[in-house]
Amino acid sequence: MEFRFTDEQLMIRDTAQQFLAEVSTSEAIRAAMASEHGYDAQLWQQICQDLVWPALHIPEQYEGMGLGYVELVAMVEQMGRYLLCSPFFATVCLGVNSLLVAGTDAQKARWLPQLAAGKTATLAWCDGRAAARGGCWDASSISATATAEGDDFILEGEYRYVVDGASADVLILAARLAGSTGSQGVSLFVVPADTVGITRELLPALDQTRRQAALRLDKVRVSADALMAQPGQAATALQTILDLATVALAAEQMGGAQQCLDMAVAYTKERSQFGRSIASFQAIKHKAADMMLRAEVARSGVYYAACVAQEALEGGPLATELAEAASIAKSYCSDAYFKNAGECLQMHGGVGFTWEYDVHLHSKRAKASEHFLGTGAYHRERLAQHLLDQEAAE
Amino acid sequence: MKLSFSPADEQFRQEVAQWLNENLRGEFEKIRFRGGPGDEHMFQHEREQWEKVLAAGGWTCVGWPKEYGGRGCSIEQQVIFFEEYARAGGPGRVGHIGEGLAGPTIIAFGTEAQKQKYLPGIVAGTDLWCQGYSEPGAGSDLANVKTKARFDSEKNKWIINGQKVWTSLAHEAHYCFVIARTDPASSGHKGLGFFLVKMDQPGVTVRPIQQITGTSEFNEVFFDDAECDANDIVGAPGEGWKVAMGLLGFERGVSTLGQQMQFQNELDDVIALARRNGAATDPVIRQRIAKAHTELKIMRYNSLRMLSGQSGSDGSLQKEALIYKLYWATWHRELGELAIDVLGAEGQILEAAPYQLSRLQSMYLFVRSDTIYGGTNQIQRNIIAERGLGMPKEPRG
Numbered sequence: 001m002e003f004r005f006t007d008e009q010l011m012i013r014d015t016a017q018q019f020l021a022e023v024s025t026s027e028a029i030r031a032a033m034a035s036e037h038g039y040d041a042q043l044w045q046q047i048c049q050d051l052v053w054p055a056l057h058i059p060e061q062y063e064g065m066g067l068g069y070v071e072l073v074a075m076v077e078q079m080g081r082y083l084l085c086s087p088f089f090a091t092v093c094l095g096v097n098s099l100l101v102a103g104t105d106a107q108k109a110r111w112l113p114q115l116a117a118g119k120t121a122t123l124a125w126c127d128g129r130a131a132a133r134g135g136c137w138d139a140s141s142i143s144a145t146a147t148a149e150g151d152d153f154i155l156e157g158e159y160r161y162v163v164d165g166a167s168a169d170v171l172i173l174a175a176r177l178a179g180s181t182g183s184q185g186v187s188l189f190v191v192p193a194d195t196v197g198i199t200r201e202l203l204p205a206l207d208q209t210r211r212q213a214a215l216r217l218d219k220v221r222v223s224a225d226a227l228m229a230q231p232g233q234a235a236t237a238l239q240t241i242l243d244l245a246t247v248a249l250a251a252e253q254m255g256g257a258q259q260c261l262d263m264a265v266a267y268t269k270e271r272s273q274f275g276r277s278i279a280s281f282q283a284i285k286h287k288a289a290d291m292m293l294r295a296e297v298a299r300s301g302v303y304y305a306a307c308v309a310q311e312a313l314e315g316g317p318l319a320t321e322l323a324e325a326a327s328i329a330k331s332y333c334s335d336a337y338f339k340n341a342g343e344c345l346q347m348h349g350g351v352g353f354t355w356e357y358d359v360h361l362h363s364k365r366a367k368a369s370e371h372f373l374g375t376g377a378y379h380r381e382r383l384a385q386h387l388l389d390q391e392a393a394e
Numbered sequence: 395m396k397l398s399f400s401p402a403d404e405q406f407r408q409e410v411a412q413w414l415n416e417n418l419r420g421e422f423e424k425i426r427f428r429g430g431p432g433d434e435h436m437f438q439h440e441r442e443q444w445e446k447v448l449a450a451g452g453w454t455c456v457g458w459p460k461e462y463g464g465r466g467c468s469i470e471q472q473v474i475f476f477e478e479y480a481r482a483g484g485p486g487r488v489g490h491i492g493e494g495l496a497g498p499t500i501i502a503f504g505t506e507a508q509k510q511k512y513l514p515g516i517v518a519g520t521d522l523w524c525q526g527y528s529e530p531g532a533g534s535d536l537a538n539v540k541t542k543a544r545f546d547s548e549k550n551k552w553i554i555n556g557q558k559v560w561t562s563l564a565h566e567a568h569y570c571f572v573i574a575r576t577d578p579a580s581s582g583h584k585g586l587g588f589f590l591v592k593m594d595q596p597g598v599t600v601r602p603i604q605q606i607t608g609t610s611e612f613n614e615v616f617f618d619d620a621e622c623d624a625n626d627i628v629g630a631p632g633e634g635w636k637v638a639m640g641l642l643g644f645e646r647g648v649s650t651l652g653q654q655m656q657f658q659n660e661l662d663d664v665i666a667l668a669r670r671n672g673a674a675t676d677p678v679i680r681q682r683i684a685k686a687h688t689e690l691k692i693m694r695y696n697s698l699r700m701l702s703g704q705s706g707s708d709g710s711l712q713k714e715a716l717i718y719k720l721y722w723a724t725w726h727r728e729l730g731e732l733a734i735d736v737l738g739a740e741g742q743i744l745e746a747a748p749y750q751l752s753r754l755q756s757m758y759l760f761v762r763s764d765t766i767y768g769g770t771n772q773i774q775r776n777i778i779a780e781r782g783l784g785m786p787k788e789p790r791g
Contacts, residue, residue: 285779300696380684
């Protein structure tokens with residue numbers, strides 16, 4: 001039992017930390033926010049070509065590095081901490097995971113080397129109903145339909161909250177058999193984003209550090225080789241993909257919660273009122289202590305979930321815990337990041353309210369990430385169903 | 395990262411579980427799941443007997459070195475022992491203060507003679523200990539102790555005068571470790587001594603404190619010319635604070651996993667109750683139960699991090715260890731609140747007059763002490779901010 005990073009994992013984390021501290025500065029984030037696709041394309045190419053980050057957990061046979069989810073999470077944590085504007089989350093945590101979980105060998109062989117080398121991807125599944133009743137992010141929020149026509153499928157419908165959906169090169173699309181509901185009749189397809197009939201619309205968002213889009217499919221014809229997993233039976237695979245992405249998002253949130261703490265501590269040590277540093281007041285210290293508690297607890301939850309996610313990918317004994325571990329990590333981290341961002345803003349006083357300081361960037365990212373893939377309350381209800389509604393006497 | 399235990403450790407787990415299964419039965423059946431925090435006034439005699447059975451099996455002081463009568467278990471094995479003990483419903487240990495605090499302090503700082511004299515009784519489960527730290531004027535400000543120890547060279551003994559308070563199990567203990575001022579002119583951390591004092595003597599009076607639960611686990615202890623052998627001071631006069639605090643920095647929280655298993659037993663009770671009485675259909679209760687579940691799971695992961703990591707070379711705690719007391723105490727207090735709310739209006743009715751509480755009622759009341767003893771939540775936050783985040787100390791008055 002060794003619940004800590006290996007030296008290699010520490011090196012990956014530290015390398016990511018040093019690189020991101022250098023490149024994802026306040027100025028760089030703001031330039032990315034103002035750019036067409038929301039990220040610096042040159043930096044993205046550097047990340048792909050020189051650092052080969054997107055290749056991290058792609059198996060070596062598909063030109064990846066063959067590392068695991070713990071390494072991925074160690075890196076994503078740093079991206080969340082430094083608010084890196086990039087298509088990494090969409091491409092790797094949604095796209096690569098989709099292919100690893102549901103792709104055919106041919107699809108993996110075709111797409112994974114491209115994603116490892118810098119092409120971008122994302123996953124589109126939910127429509128506007130994901131926002132309904134406090135959030136509905138599972139297969140029941142799919143409304144797009146897939147209808148077999150000869151060897152082809154005709155896809156129709158709409159998607160919303162698609163991360164980096166307007167810029168991704170490759171789309172993974174979830175669609176259902178017309179008339180089916182819930183987890184029934186769900187299929188997954190992987191297609192080039194420029195496939196005829198796909199319209200993409202950038203949605204201007206409160207959080208400018210990550211882009212969202214709406215997609216519309218008008219009689220999109222795809223051939224059978226775009227079909228992932230078994231037709232009509234992909235809901236379980238989709239859930240695994242979403243749970244894996246949820247673990248990664250929680251890691252980002254944890255990194256953000258840590259950064260908010262660090263910013264607040266640094267600022268309050270510097271800021272002097274009543275003739276002394278405001279960090280010496282218990283009113284401030286106790287807030288900071290609670291923030292550190294949240295960041296550390298979040299870290300413990302995320303690292304455990306990362307281990308579980310790794311086993312889910314390689315079929316280890318902890319694989320069955322994936323949904324629970326993802327919900328535990330996401331519910332805790334969603335609340336921890338948002339609370340830490342709010343306290344960070346408060347502890348900065350007036351300047352925390354300005355556009356100039358970076359606090360608002362975290363505060364906005366925190367709320368956006370809290371809602372995407374389900375709020376704390378959404379994941380707690382998912383856990384409650386498991387704890388309270390099953391007939392089973394264990 | 396590796397989350398599984400080795401095959402040898404899993405075999406050890408079997409061994410522990412089997413021993414408990416074979417021994418925690420018959421006359422001890424009725425003390426399963428009893429006598430823990432908040433329930434420590436129950437079954438004292440049976441639990442004292444059980445402590446001796448445990449000792450005979452070699453299951454006391456499992457983490458102590460073999461040369462002092464311990465089992466010499468690795469960290470992993472200690473974790474496993476405490477987990478299995480709690481899973482089996484092992485009763486609250488009457489010897490825990492000796493095993494967890496007095497003994498390790500003597501091992502780290504005591505003389506060979508002190509080790510010979512005191513350790514065997516702890517290992518055998520026959521000598522029970524209590525901790526004489528807090529005083530009426532020395533709570534959060536523990537260094538403000540006023541109890542005095544004066545050396546009488548004719549008697550060749552230390553003479554102790556003063557009052558301790560919140561002394562758990564003083565009414566059952568054979569010995570008390572006491573911090574007292576050896577230099578009457580001193581103040582604060584300086585000029586203190588760490589004494590091993592026999593409870594059964596004319597100069598020691600124990601008075602129980604009736605608590606919020608109506609029961610008494612805590613006491614006041616009065617020292618009126620109480621005597622302590624010249625050889626029974628640990629460390630030199632003036633080094634008492636160092637000895638008293640010495641172990642805290644090295645504590646890696648091995649027993650915390652057993653404590654969490656007990657928390658899990660309590661949460662399971664609350665969940666079963668919620669399913670029975672329909673509270674499980676209330677959306678707010680559902681959120682609170684799921685939150686309690688989430689945070690208890692992470693508590694375990696946090697402890698695994700604590701156990702897998704290393705303390706700083708100066709013995710300083712890692713961040714995940716610094717937050718631990720604040721985290722579990724707050725969690726447990728919220729569990730108490732959840733329990734009483736799941737009970738609903740019926741939770742306001744007693745089992746019997748005059749003040750007989752059910753387990754969950756008792757837990758609900760008792761957990762209020764968790765965020766106070768051993769460093770209040772407020773003191774914990776100061777410690778976290780100052781040691782964990784390097785924020786400046788508040789100017790002292």
